[in-house]
Every structure is written in C-alpha cells, then in structure tokens.
Amino acid sequence: MKLTGDQTYIKRMNKSLVLDTIIAHAPISRADISAKLGLNKATVSSLVAEWLDERLVLETGLGASSGGRKPVMLLYNAQAGYAVGVDLGVNYISAALTDLSGVVVARERQRLRDAEPGAVLERVVGLVRALTAQAPASPYGVVGVGVGVPGIVDGDGVVLTAPNFGWRDVPLRAMLEDAAGLPACIENEANAGAVGEQRYGIGRDASDAVYISAGVGIGTGLIVGRDLYRGASGFSGELGHMTIQADQGLPCGCGSSGCWEMYASEKALLHRLAPHPEREDLESVLRLADEGDAAAADALSDIGRYLGIGVATILNAFNPEMVIVGNRLALARAYVEQPLLDAVERRSLRQHRRRARIEFASLGLDSAALGAASLAISRFLAAAKAGEQA
Incomplete structure (x- = not known):
C-alpha cells in the first residue's frame, strides 16, 4: 500500500521516537x-529494522526474560560517525573529535594571535583536518563540524559582530563549509x-540553568526547560554587556561603558595588574x-567579587536552578569562588538563591567544544530522522 503524506509523516515521527528512546x-x-x-510490536520491529539497516542501532546480548524467550537488546551505535567541535576563543582555538554520544576521541589546542578572518579560518580548517585524520573508520565518517564563536551569530552562520575580534558580518559557516568540505x-x-x-556536564539534571563563559570577555548561555533559549531575534545571552558601573564606567569594545566583562573577565584581571610582563596571561597570574x-x-579575589555581583543579578532576574561558571576563569576557582559566593550572599534575594546551585563547569575547558560538536551531531541525526542520510 502506498503511503499518503500523513502516513509518511506519522511513520517518520514514530521512527524518530524509536531512535530517541534507544538513545x-x-x-x-x-x-x-x-x-x-504505545506503538504495536510489529511497527516497532519494522522501524528498528530500518535503523539497523542504517547502522545507527546495533543488536547486543540477550536481556532478562519476563516469562518467555529472552529479548535481544538494542544499543545506539555511537561509533557510526564522529563530529568535530571547535571553541574559538579570543586568544586560543580548542577542538575536540567526539563520537555521536559526545565521547572525546582526540583533542587539539593552539594559541591564537591573529584574529583576521582568513587567518582564523585557516587555523580552524587545519585543526579540523588534523582531527578528521584521527577518526576511526565508521559508516558515516565525520558528519560535521560545530564552531563556538565569541560574538553574535545569525541563523545563517554569519558572525554579525565579535567585538573582541573586531569582526563584523563574517560569513563563517559558508567559508568553513567551502574550505573543509563538511x-x-x-x-x-x-x-x-x-x-x-547541559548535555554532558554538570548541568545534565538541571531544567533551567545559566552558563557563564568567563574568559577574555564574558558571555552567557541560557537553558530554559532543558533547551537553549535564544530570544526573539536569536541573540540572547549577552549579559557580559549588562551595565554594572553606570557612572564613569570603563569603556567596552561593544561601544558602551561599565559592562560586566570590563570588571570580571581575564581582560579585566590583566588590566588591573598591568604593566607587569610576568603577568601576561591567566596562567602566569x-x-x-x-x-x-x-x-x-588580591586581583583574582576582586575578579571573583565582580563575578558574584553579576551572578547575583542573574539569580534575581532569572531564578535558575543552576549557574555554571566556565571557560578560562574557572581555572582560578581556588581564588575566585569564595569572593563570588560572598557577593552572591550579600546581593541576591534570599528566595532566589535558596534553591539555586552555583557550580563550576565539570567539562573544564571542553564545554564549548563539546557543545559545538553536539550541535553538529544533532544536525546529522535530524537529517537521518528525515531520511536525508544515505
């Protein structure tokens, strides 16, 4: 019997649900x-057979019997393909090769000194190729690459602005796809x-969380109902540019002044300690x-205090279950954590902080790279569910 449009849609939806359930x-x-x-067994068996043919599902050993024959168990084939995630920092590039469940297979990390778009693209493509060469043989190979950029990105992968890079309207996705062929x-x-x-780290059990990327600048990512919240125009999360010093604030690269990142970032730390050649980066400090x-x-403690001022505002404004401090300043946890918590205690509303957890990223410096890889994996799986993968 030929399937109608509605039947085709229902089958595709059920097939997607079967894979999600196995995962x-x-x-x-x-x-x-x-x-x-709530699907009949014949339908499930037919849909599982298709996933087995597409090699995204594997059969494994026998499970426990519930009275009859022991059932054959099913697994998600996380080694059916691989993805590359890239964290493009202001002064570094960090990349990871993962399988389809986010398990890291290989890592690469380099210093970044030239922020010109062409130079950055060349470095990113070099890392992608180096990691692709390390991918084990698999049915789908490397399925895609995700890149996290410290700036505002539109739905077409154009970096509209990245103040710490001096970028404006850089069509990074098109450039990368053309150069890397992925x-x-x-x-x-x-x-x-x-x-x-949220997918692989400390936020896995939180429905609503705010991630603070505290590096050279500050950015935030908002998780609401376990999904990334993007806002009406897709550009939410620029809390590094909320004003915390309204009068005579330090000028910021965004064009405003008194922004949070001018007081609570690695850039703010090094500015406070300048000029001292032996204090040229966070590690040396x-x-x-x-x-x-x-x-x-003392400078690290002060950075922690300013981080806490911003966290208190986030708690008061969003009332999240969890605030996660990540990126490079998480390396300074021993110095910034207590001043941060003290500032939160003084400045946030009691009802808002009572149930909120303040944590440091459990993935360390891999948070953005693994998140970017997971976005590439999600895109691949969405295409597979739509029948667009060979």
Whole structure:
C-alpha cells in the first residue's frame, strides 16, 4: 500500500521516537520500546529494522526474560560517525573529535594571535583536518563540524559582530563549509558551552540553568526547560554587556561603558595588574598567586567579587536552578569562588538563591567544544530522522 503524506509523516515521527528512546534508555528491547511509546510490536520491529539497516542501532546480548524467550537488546551505535567541535576563543582555538554520544576521541589546542578572518579560518580548517585524520573508520565518517564563536551569530552562520575580534558580518559557516568540505554549525561560544554542560556536564539534571563563559570577555548561555533559549531575534545571552558601573564606567569594545566583562573577565584581571610582563596571561597570574604574590591573589579575589555581583543579578532576574561558571576563569576557582559566593550572599534575594546551585563547569575547558560538536551531531541525526542520510 502506498503511503499518503500523513502516513509518511506519522511513520517518520514514530521512527524518530524509536531512535530517541534507544538513545535515552539503551540497552532496551523492542518490547520495552513498544510499551514506552504505545506503538504495536510489529511497527516497532519494522522501524528498528530500518535503523539497523542504517547502522545507527546495533543488536547486543540477550536481556532478562519476563516469562518467555529472552529479548535481544538494542544499543545506539555511537561509533557510526564522529563530529568535530571547535571553541574559538579570543586568544586560543580548542577542538575536540567526539563520537555521536559526545565521547572525546582526540583533542587539539593552539594559541591564537591573529584574529583576521582568513587567518582564523585557516587555523580552524587545519585543526579540523588534523582531527578528521584521527577518526576511526565508521559508516558515516565525520558528519560535521560545530564552531563556538565569541560574538553574535545569525541563523545563517554569519558572525554579525565579535567585538573582541573586531569582526563584523563574517560569513563563517559558508567559508568553513567551502574550505573543509563538511556541514558546519556556527554558534555563539557561550551558547555552545551551555549546551555542552547541559548535555554532558554538570548541568545534565538541571531544567533551567545559566552558563557563564568567563574568559577574555564574558558571555552567557541560557537553558530554559532543558533547551537553549535564544530570544526573539536569536541573540540572547549577552549579559557580559549588562551595565554594572553606570557612572564613569570603563569603556567596552561593544561601544558602551561599565559592562560586566570590563570588571570580571581575564581582560579585566590583566588590566588591573598591568604593566607587569610576568603577568601576561591567566596562567602566569595563577602561578604568581600560588607562589604568594599578594597583588596577584588580591586581583583574582576582586575578579571573583565582580563575578558574584553579576551572578547575583542573574539569580534575581532569572531564578535558575543552576549557574555554571566556565571557560578560562574557572581555572582560578581556588581564588575566585569564595569572593563570588560572598557577593552572591550579600546581593541576591534570599528566595532566589535558596534553591539555586552555583557550580563550576565539570567539562573544564571542553564545554564549548563539546557543545559545538553536539550541535553538529544533532544536525546529522535530524537529517537521518528525515531520511536525508544515505
């Protein structure tokens, strides 16, 4: 019987639900999928057979019997393909090769000194190729690349503005797809970090969370109802540019002044300690603080206090379950955490902070790269569910 349009849609939706159920509950039997989804066993068996043919599902050993024959269990084939995630920082590029469940297979990290778009593209493509060469053999190979960028990105993968790079209207997705020959997803770096921690890190159990990417600048990614919140125009999360010093504030690259990132970022830390050649980056400041340098320790404590001022505002405004501090300043946790918590205690409303958890990113410096990779994986799986993959 030829399927009508409605029947085709329903079948595609049910097939998608079957794969999602296997991913979420594997190892799982066909009978258990049928029970969870309310689909008859023949329909489930037919849809599972298609996923087996497409090699995104595997059969494994026998499960426990419920009175009859032991069922064959099903697994998601996370090694059916791989993805590359890239965290494009202001002064570094970090990249990871993952399987389709986000397990890291290989990593690469480089310093970045030239922010000209062509130079950055060349470095990114070089990392993508280096990681692609390390991907194990698989049915689908490397399915795509995701890139987190410290700027505002539109739905076409154009970086509309990246103040710390001096970029405006850079069509990064088109440039990368043309140069690397892979499907690409371009996302704001803080959004990518939020997705990474929500899917693979400390935020897995939180329905509503705010991820703070505290590096050279500050960005935030908002998770609402377990999904990334983008706002009406798709550009939410620029809380690094909320004003915390209204009068005589420090000028910011965004064109305003008194922005949070001018007081609570790595850039703010180094500005406070300048001019001292031995304090040229966060690592050198941490080393000095560990050696007993009072100026370095005090500056880190002050950064923590300003981070806490912003976190208190976030708690008061959004009332999230969790606030996650990530990116490079998370390396300074030993120095910034207590001043941050003290500022939150003084400045946030009691009802808002009572149930909120303030955590540091469990993925370390991989949050944005893994989040970017997961976006490429999601795009691949969406195409597979729509029948667009070979």
